[in-house]
Structures are given as structure tokens and as C-alpha cells.
Amino acid sequence: xxxxxxxxxxxxxxxxxxxxxxxxxxxxxxxxxxxxxxxxxxxxxxxxxxxxxxxxxxxxxxxxxxxxxxxxxxxxxxxxxxxxxxxxxxxxxxxxxxxxxxxxxxxxxxxxxxxxxxxxxxxxxxxxxxxxxxxxxxxxxxxxxxxxxxxxxxxxxxxxxxxxxxxxxxxxxxxxxxxxxxxxxxxxxxxxxxxxxxxxxxxxxxxxxxxxxxxxxxxxxxxxxxxxxxxxxxxxxxxxxxxxxxxxxxxxxxxxxxxxxxxxxxxxxxxxxxxxxxxxxxxxxxxxxxxxxxxxxxxxxxxxxxxxxxxxxxxxxxxxxxxxxxxxxxxxxxxxxxxxxxxxxxxxxxxxxxxxxxxxxxxxxxxxxxxxxxxxxxxxxxxxxxxxxxxxxxxxxxxxxxxxxxxxxxxxxxxxxxxxxxxxxxxxxxxxxxxxxxxxxxxxxxxxxxxxxxxxxxxxxxxxxxxxxxxxxxxxxxxxxxxxxxxxxxxxxxxxxxxx
Ligand code: UN1
Numbered sequence: 001x002x003x004x005x006x007x008x009x010x011x012x013x014x015x016x017x018x019x020x021x022x023x024x025x026x027x028x029x030x031x032x033x034x035x036x037x038x039x040x041x042x043x044x045x046x047x048x049x050x051x052x053x054x055x056x057x058x059x060x061x062x063x064x065x066x067x068x069x070x071x072x073x074x075x076x077x078x079x080x081x082x083x084x085x086x087x088x089x090x091x092x093x094x095x096x097x098x099x100x101x102x103x104x105x106x107x108x109x110x111x112x113x114x115x116x117x118x119x120x121x122x123x124x125x126x127x128x129x130x131x132x133x134x135x136x137x138x139x140x141x142x143x144x145x146x147x148x149x150x151x152x153x154x155x156x157x158x159x160x161x162x163x164x165x166x167x168x169x170x171x172x173x174x175x176x177x178x179x180x181x182x183x184x185x186x187x188x189x190x191x192x193x194x195x196x197x198x199x200x201x202x203x204x205x206x207x208x209x210x211x212x213x214x215x216x217x218x219x220x221x222x223x224x225x226x227x228x229x230x231x232x233x234x235x236x237x238x239x240x241x242x243x244x245x246x247x248x249x250x251x252x253x254x255x256x257x258x259x260x261x262x263x264x265x266x267x268x269x270x271x272x273x274x275x276x277x278x279x280x281x282x283x284x285x286x287x288x289x290x291x292x293x294x295x296x297x298x299x300x301x302x303x304x305x306x307x308x309x310x311x312x313x314x315x316x317x318x319x320x321x322x323x324x325x326x327x328x329x330x331x332x333x334x335x336x337x338x339x340x341x342x343x344x345x346x347x348x349x350x351x352x353x354x355x356x357x358x359x360x361x362x363x364x365x366x367x368x369x370x371x372x373x374x375x376x377x378x379x380x381x382x383x384x385x386x387x388x389x390x391x392x393x394x395x396x397x398x399x400x401x402x403x404x405x406x407x408x409x410x411x412x413x414x415x416x417x418x419x420x421x422x423x424x425x426x427x428x429x430x431x432x433x434x435x436x437x438x439x440x441x442x443x444x445x446x447x448x449x450x451x452x453x454x455x456x457x458x459x460x461x462x463x464x465x466x467x468x469x470x471x472x473x474x475x476x477x478x479x480x481x482x483x484x485x486x487x488x489x490x491x492x493x494x495x496x497x498x499x500x
Pocket of ligand 1 (some may be wrong): 286388442443446
């Protein structure tokens with residue numbers, strides 16, 4: 001029996017105005033229905049934005065340390081409910097249970113970090129150029145924030161966006177991906193239990209075309225934070241320009257791990273298996289390109305093939321499963337189409353097909369797949385596949401490596417395995433990316449440093465850490481003149497003359 005879930009508008013859980021619904025099912029077993037959710041439209045978004053708008057002034061006037069105390073309570077509640085939320089996530093999204101626990105932990109980490117910011121939210125004080133004048137810049141809340149989140153990190157990514165928005169004094173309307181609304185609803189129930197006041201957080205479930213666009217177009221929404229496909233991000237950016245919204249986009253990746261000839265190959269192997277096949281390759285940070293020095297190519301690829309052949313596919317709730325399903329059958333078809341392209345462009349090492357043996361036929365599974373002898377310009381080496389597929393590109397020189405690393409439209413995460421400290425620093429200088437790793441794979445960013453990428457990976461903003469505070473607040477520069485007379489900046493320079 002499935003449960004019915006609703007939108008959160010203020011302090012009420014309401015069905016969509018149209019009464020329409022959609023279901024969320026488990027990608028590991030399509031017969032396992034997580035629940036029925038409101039299929040909402042523009043009128044539901046209007047109600048949610050009105051609720052967030054009404055809550056904005058009292059919330060923004062609540063002292064930030066008090067807002068922080070609420071986030072501390074939320075962090076503790078998330079920690080108490082970590083196992084329950086993680087199990088729901090594995091059921092609804094598919095990632096194996098230890099990874100789902102990591103996803104929830106990331107949300108807990110951001111909650112604690114941002115709760116602490118309630119007692120900081122540092123501004124700037126600077127000396128004035130005039131005597132008897134005080135100068136500072138303070139952070140101000142912006143207003144209603146629209147948060148549109150993906151299914152691959154159904155709790156961590158909403159937390160990345162929401163907690164900094166809230167600590168800065170904004171209110172929010174959230175739209176979760178249609179594949180994972182259950183995780184978001186449960187997450188928000190815990191926020192309400194933690195004492196987030198009514199109207200500060202609102203949830204509207206439904207499609208991007210109806211709910212997402214209505215949020216992006218709404219004149220009372222001042223900020224949009226979106227994670228998802230690059231094409232959708234461009235469209236959001238274009239629409240949001242009409243109402244001059246501030247927009248943060250976190251988009252695709254084609255992240256390389258470079259394995260140099262002097263690399264610790266065992267360490268590199270562990271990291272490649274984790275970075276390429278963790279979350280079934282469905283991370284923006286997944287390692288979908290392996291740029292391997294020719295001198296170690298054959299040895300490395302053979303060892304990797306053996307490791308991948310031993311990976312166990314299955315339901316992420318079962319002990320011993322290494323790789324869970326992909327998100328749905330459309331994803332299986334898209335990945336299969338890329339595997340077919342890959343067969344024409346490169347050599348298949350292992351995998352390449354949907355996985356349908358036994359119980360796997362009940363869900364959406366794809367075999368972990370490796371191609372080698374992939375040309376840097378091949379489609380499988382250029383386009384984001386978002387599945388358990390990685391491409392080995394052999395290289396001979398460092399110059400060629402830098403060219404291949406940077407020869408894609410994206411720039412999120414890059415990694416180098418080497419024992420040469422000079423190359424390590426060169427990679428950080430020369431690889432075009434927002435995240436750079438040495439002797440560590442491309443995934444596993446921590447919640448207190450800026451997260452985001454360059455080129456088509458985004459529009460220049462960063463999430464989490466201090467960078468998130470800059471995105472979710474406006475600077476106001478403040479001057480207090482206590483000289484008691486007219487002092488014209490840049491003109492009345494007599495004080496400077498006297499010093500001369
Ligand atoms: C994403 O894939 O959108 O660094 C986020 C990582 C995770 C976050 C990934 N901490 O892989």
C-alpha cells in the first residue's frame with residue numbers, strides 16, 4: 001500500500017489544486033511504490049510563494065543566532081533519523097545504503113556548519129578615507145528563494161541550498177525532482193519538527209515544465225538555485241533574466257582521473273572504482289574519463305576489468321551490493337544508446353548492456369561499463385552519460401594530458417594520481433575545474449569548501465561553505481559620519497594634505 005504525500009504551503013500539507021497526482025517507484029523494483037505525490041501547477045506555486053513571501057519579514061528579523069539554534073535542532077533531528085532517511089533514500093533513489101548514509105551525513109554537516117554561521121555571518125569593516133566617519137558592509141537577506149533540486153543527492157543537495165538560504169534570513173519554495181519527492185518531503189517534515197516556522201520553507205511537487213517554470217517566472221521569487229542538466233540551466237537562466245533574478249546553476253561534468261606512469265596503481269584502482277561506479281556513476285563529479293599514461297595502460301586496464309567484473313549489482317538495501325540501479329528506465333535507454341555509440345568509437349572492455357538477470361529485471365540496472373582506446377574527441381569522452389560508464393583515454397606526454405583534461409565543455413572535478421609533487425601542483429594550476437584532487441578520486445567534496453565548476457558546469461557561483469553566504473545575501477555598504485559637518489568623499493582631501 002502506498003502513502004499519499006502533499007505539498008507544504010505554510011503549515012498545511014495540501015493536495016494540488018487540480019487534485020492530480022503522480023507516483024514515485026523504487027528503481028530497484030518498480031512494483032515497490034514509495035508513494036503518491038501532488039502533481040502541481042502554477043496556482044500551487046503561487047500559493048507557496050505567497051506563503052514564503054508573508055513569512056519573509058518575521059524570519060529575516062529573527063536574530064541570526066536564533067535562526068542558527070533552529071538549524072542546530074534540525075541537524076540533531078536529521079542525525080537521529082539518519083538511518084530511516086537513508087533507507088528511504090536507497091528505496092526511492094537506488095544508491096546503496098552506505099552511500100545514502102553519506103548523503104544524509106552531508107546534510108547534517110551543512111546544517112551544523114550553517115547553524116554556526118548564525119553567530120558569525122561576518123561582514124566587513126574598513127577604515128574610512130575621511131576623519132570621524134565609520135565604514136562597514138553588512139549582509140542582508142534577499143527574499144524568497146526558489147530551490148530546484150535533482151534526484152541524485154535527494155537530501156544533501158536540498159540541504160546545500162536551503163540551509164545557507166535560511167541562515168541568511170531568506171524563505172524558500174522547494175521543488176524536488178519527480179523521481180525523489182519522498183526523500184524531500186520526509187526531510188522537510190523533520191525541518192518543521194525542528195522548529196522552522198510556518199511559511200519559511202514550502203514544498204511543491206510536480207514536473208519541471210509546470211512547477212519549475214512557474215517558480216522561475218514568479219516575480220516574487222528573487223533567487224533561483226538549480227542543480228541539473230546544462231540545457232535546463234541555460235533555459236532557467238534565460239527565463240529568470242525577465243525578472244532579473246539572481247541564479248546559481250550547478251550543471252554537468254565530464255570529470256577526468258589522470259593516472260600517471262609513477263602512480264600508486266592499487267590506490268588509483270580503488271579510487272577509480274569508487275569515483276566511476278559509486279552512485280552508479282550518477283554524480284556530477286563521477287569519473288567518466290580515465291586519462292592513463294601509455295606506460296601503465298595495459299596493466300591498469302586489465303586490473304580494472306577484473307575489479308569491475310567482481311562488482312555485485314543489486315538492490316542497495318541488501319548487504320553485499322556494490323552497485324545499485326540507475327534512476328529509471330529512460331536512464332537505462334540513454335546509457336544503452338551511449339554504449340552503442342561507444343562500440344563504434346572505441347574498444348569495449350567490459351559491460352555495455354542493461355542488466356536483467358534474475359531480480360534485476362524488476363528494476364532499472366545497467367552493467368558497469370569500460371571502454372578503452374577512446375579518442376579525446378569521441379562522443380563518449382565528451383558528453384555527460386550520467387551512468388556507470390567510463391572511458392579510458394591513453395596519453396604519452398604531460399602536454400597532451402593537459403590538453404585532453406581541458407578539451408571538454410565542462411569543468412567540475414579533476415584528479416591526478418602521481419608521486420611527483422611538481423606535477424601535482426601543475427595539475428592544480430593547469431586543469432580547468434572548480435575542484436582539484438591529487439591522489440584521490442573525483443568524488444567526495446566536503447561540505448565546508450566551495451563546490452562548483454567552470455565552463456559549462458555552471459554560471460560562476462559556488463555552493464556551500466562561505467561562498468554560499470555570498471550567494472544568498474546582498475551586501476549593503478554603510479557609512480556613519482560623526483564629524484558633524486559635510487565631508488565630500490574624493491573631494492575634501494584637506495586631512496590628507498595636512499598629513500603630507
Ligand atoms: C553531485 O553529484 O551533484 O563530491 C554532488 C561529491 C559529493 C557531492 C556530489 N559530495 O561527489
